[in-house]
Amino acid sequence: xxxxxxxxxxxxxDLEKINAELFxxxxxxxVAQLVRDMEDVDKVNAKLDEMGxxxxxxxxxxxxxxxxxxxxxxxxxxxxxVSKVGFKMFLNTVPNVDNWNERGTECTLVFDDNPLxxxxxLPSSCxxxxxxxxxxxxxxxxxxxxxxxxxCEIVSDALKGxxxxxxxxxxxxxxxxxxxxDYRED
Amino acid sequence: xxxxxxxxxxxxxxxxxxxNKAGAAHVAVKASLVAVVTSxxxxxxxxxxxxxxxxxxxxxRMLNLIVARERPKKRDTTPVAILQFITSTCWxxxxxxxxxxxxxxxxxxxxxxxxxxxxxxxHFISMPRELQGRLNCAxxxxxxxRGLLHAAQxxxxxRAVFLNNEKNTATTVYVVKxxxxxxxx
Numbered sequence: 269x270x271x272x273x274x275x276x277x278x279x280x281x282d283l284e285k286i287n288a289e290l291f292x293x294x295x296x297x298x299v300a301q302l303v304r305d306m307e308d309v310d311k312v313n314a315k316l317d318e319m320g321x322x323x324x325x326x327x328x329x330x331x332x333x334x335x336x337x338x339x340x341x342x343x344x345x346x347x348x349x350v351s352k353v354g355f356k357m358f359l360n361t362v363p364n365v366d367n368w369n370e371r372g373t374e375c376t377l378v379f380d381d382n383p384l385x386x387x388x389x390l391p392s393s394c395x396x397x398x399x400x401x402x403x404x405x406x407x408x409x410x411x412x413x414x415x416x417x418x419x420c421e422i423v424s425d426a427l428k429g430x431x432x433x434x435x436x437x438x439x440x441x442x443x444x445x446x447x448x449x450d451y452r453e454d
Numbered sequence: 455x456x457x458x459x460x461x462x463x464x465x466x467x468x469x470x471x472x473x474n475k476a477g478a479a480h481v482a483v484k485a486s487l488v489a490v491v492t493s494x495x496x497x498x499x500x501x502x503x504x505x506x507x508x509x510x511x512x513x514x515r516m517l518n519l520i521v522a523r524e525r526p527k528k529r530d531t532t533p534v535a536i537l538q539f540i541t542s543t544c545w546x547x548x549x550x551x552x553x554x555x556x557x558x559x560x561x562x563x564x565x566x567x568x569x570x571x572x573x574x575x576x577h578f579i580s581m582p583r584e585l586q587g588r589l590n591c592a593x594x595x596x597x598x599x600r601g602l603l604h605a606a607q608x609x610x611x612x613r614a615v616f617l618n619n620e621k622n623t624a625t626t627v628y629v630v631k632x633x634x635x636x637x638x639x
Contacts, residue, residue, distance in 0.1 A: 284550075285550065286549050286550070287547055287549070287550075290548045
């Protein structure tokens with residue numbers, strides 16, 4: 269078992285837990301309510317992404333505090349930590365990382381078991397809904413806080429008939445340290 | 455219901471307790487901070503809306519799940535019994551802890567109080583000044599209780615309120631008011 273795997277397991281064991289079904293059904297109720305309120309599936313997708321982004325901004329603190337993980341030397345390491353430590357700690361699932369591009373800046377997270385999607389069936393009226401889009405937002409927000417600008421997209425969705433849910437994560441650029449917008453001199 | 459933009463603002467407004475300040479226990483999924491933020495979102499809906507139908511379905515399903523698993527020999531038929539089932543068995547299933555106490559109100563026969571320290575949906579949440587004391591994230595739990603009671607054929611209204619105790623920390627109390635005197639069937 270690799271170091272990150274062991275770290276993920278021990279962090280998961282140490283953290284307080286709630287019932288997974290409660291979580292899954294709560295998320296389902298949330299998405300259902302958003303769909304009812306917004307009616308436009310694209311707006312719901314955007315909203316889920318925004319929520320995920322807010323969550324990710326805070327979740328990264330939790331991850332770093334609890335796991336004590338050191339700086340990652342490469343995007344490959346980052347992806348490994350994300351899947352084996354991050355997802356393990358918070359969702360108790362470890363997606364496989366594969367389909368790397370040549371430069372090592374893009375990869376796919378393949379979920380054998382996505383806890384958000386248990387008990388879920390999408391109605392035909394929501395064909396364009398990206399149900400797990402919140403995960404994309406979380407990844408984007410969390411990695412943004414550690415100065416990595418990534419774009420995440422659901423490329424394959426188990427709820428739509430594909431075998432597994434897959435998220436494509438691409439590193440766009442490393443964010444430079446600079447003063448926030450209010451403080452910049454124009 | 456508030457407009458979308460109003461809600462969008464509110465998602466950003468409420469911040470987080472920093473870990474060292476709260477020394478808080480952590481919620482991970484089989485717990486996740488996501489759940490807490492999610493439940494916060496739903497809490498806002500609960501506060502803003504008269505109806506919380508979103509959670510109604512949720513609770514009905516949860517109750518079915520739990521009852522199917524626990525398989526009690528008899529269905530609970532008194533309000534006290536169902537509340538005890540909720541505060542002990544259900545809470546243990548959801549959050550792995552039990553609520554602090556269950557009391558009957560002296561003022562009103564159909565009213566009960568459930569005390570809880572540190573409800574899980576309120577973990578990691580810090581309130582901006584404007585919402586302090588007004589928005590109780592434990593409304594999520596209140597809605598959960600309401601749905602469970604409803605699914606068990608005990609229509610009731612449940613509110614989550616803050617109660618300041620002697621040590622000047624706030625306990626959350628769920629005020630459960632059953633709609634009529636007779637129990638199920």
